[in-house]
Amino acid sequence: MKHLQQILSQACDSVRKEIAIGKTANYIPALARINPNKFGAAIVTVEGEIFRYGDATEPFSIQxxxxxxxxxxxxxxxxxxxxxxxxxxxxxxxxxxxxxxxxxxxxxxxxxxxxxxxxxxxxxxxxxxxxxxxxxxxxxxxxxxxxxxxxxxxxxxxxxxxxxxxxxxxxxxxxxxxxxxxxxxxxxxxxxxxxAISMNCEQLARSFLFLANEGKDPVTGKQVVSPQRARRINSIMMLCGHYDASGDFAFRVGLPGKSGVGGGIVAVVPNVAAITVWSPCLNSNGNSHAGTAALEAITQATRWNIL
Known part of the structure; x- marks a missing residue:
């Protein structure tokens, strides 16, 4: 498999035309003012490797x-x-x-x-x-x-x-x-x-690593939750993590994940990594339009899919 940085960059480059399609969460005034052209992504592996793209280190509201x-x-x-x-x-x-x-x-x-x-x-x-x-x-x-x-x-x-x-x-x-x-x-x-907690793509992916590693933080070795509980949280994200478009997200991306109307999405690749994407413009279901497209491109390139 190609180096993850190359895969991440190519996947994100391939969906740049999707950026700014949709609308920011204009019912929350502070979110309505966000630059719609922002776009970032990060992958953090269970080995602690970090790969970044675009605005990956710019904080946004995780919602x-x-x-x-x-x-x-x-x-x-x-x-x-x-x-x-x-x-x-x-x-x-x-x-x-x-x-x-x-x-x-x-x-x-x-x-x-x-x-x-x-x-x-x-x-x-x-x-x-x-x-x-x-x-x-x-x-x-x-x-x-x-x-x-x-x-x-x-x-x-x-x-x-x-x-x-x-x-x-x-x-x-x-x-x-x-x-x-x-x-x-x-x-x-x-x-x-x-x-209203504010994080960037790298921080957010890092914070989800315990769900990619059977409940244990792979960097510190701390058991955050039991393996069974981690699986259950991942199951709920798979079924319910993207509002009434959760089925479509599972169909397109095939990973447990959670979106927010700040434009962020986190996805968990069990035993491998956590991925965060951020693009503020949302589709009609309240999920990042370009972010969903980017995750689909990443999972197609890596063949990361639990289904």
Whole structure:
């Protein structure tokens, strides 16, 4: 196989015409202002090798990718009891839909849609404060990335809070079924802040390496989660990581992954590497248009595919 740097560069070069197709997340004002021509990618292998392309070292808002870190912490806290609060099935609906939540009596379909992530945040918030909850998530990510410069973008967090009407509605609705137990304003505040964590492609790929290595950080040797739990988190990403386009992503890319409306996508290649791509313009499902195309090109060139 060609050297990974060459593969990464050729794959990303091949999709440059896809950059700036779509729209930035204009319902969050701070994200609407991002340069639509930004495009970066990074591969970090379980051996610790790093390969970069384009804007790979420029920080961006990870948005819903933070849901994977929150899920990992909640599973470490509650274990399988978490599944009494949130399901494990693909939603087939928009990531902020309330219709399905009403039909299913306040139990979100999975932890990677907004309602599910709010329920997971509520679990982490119990007997704590929103500030402490966010600090716990941020510290966890800094440890995984091996980089304490990872931080929260205060402007993005405030922008999200100012436009959090739908998330407040979802949380209030779940509270009516006793599936949100903390104060709704605290839950939404914590949720908006952990979605506003800012990272670059290299940091993000590094922080997902434990999921490519049976739950163990291959660089430090620390067991973050059990092998079984790592497989389960990967399974949920495969089924639910890209909103109602998760099936299409599995068809095109064939790897577990998670997207965010900041334009980032992370994909996990079990026993091999983690890949991050970033391009801010989104398709109609809220996933990076050029990022998805780049991941498809990378997996075709490397033949990395778990299916």
């Amino acid at each position: 819903s990718i933070s849901k994977v870190f929150a899920l990992t912490l909640a599973l470490n806290k509650l274990g399988d009891q978490l599944w009494l609060r949130v399901g494990r099935e693909p939603s087939g609906s928009a990531f902020n839909s309330i219709v399905q939540l009403e039909k299913e009596l306040g139990i979100p379909r999975n932890p990677l849609i907004n309602a599910g992530a709010l329920a997971v945040t509520d679990v982490l918030l119990e007997k704590s404060s929103s500030d402490n909850c966010v600090s716990e998530i941020l510290s966890f990510i800094q440890t995984l990335a091996n980089d304490d410069t990872v931080k929260i973008d205060a402007e993005v967090a405030q922008s999200e809070l100012n436009t959090a009407h739908r998330n407040i509605s979802l949380a209030e609705f779940m509270k009516s079924f006793n599936n949100i137990r903390c104060d709704v304003s605290e839950v939404v505040k914590a949720y908006c802040h952990h979605c």
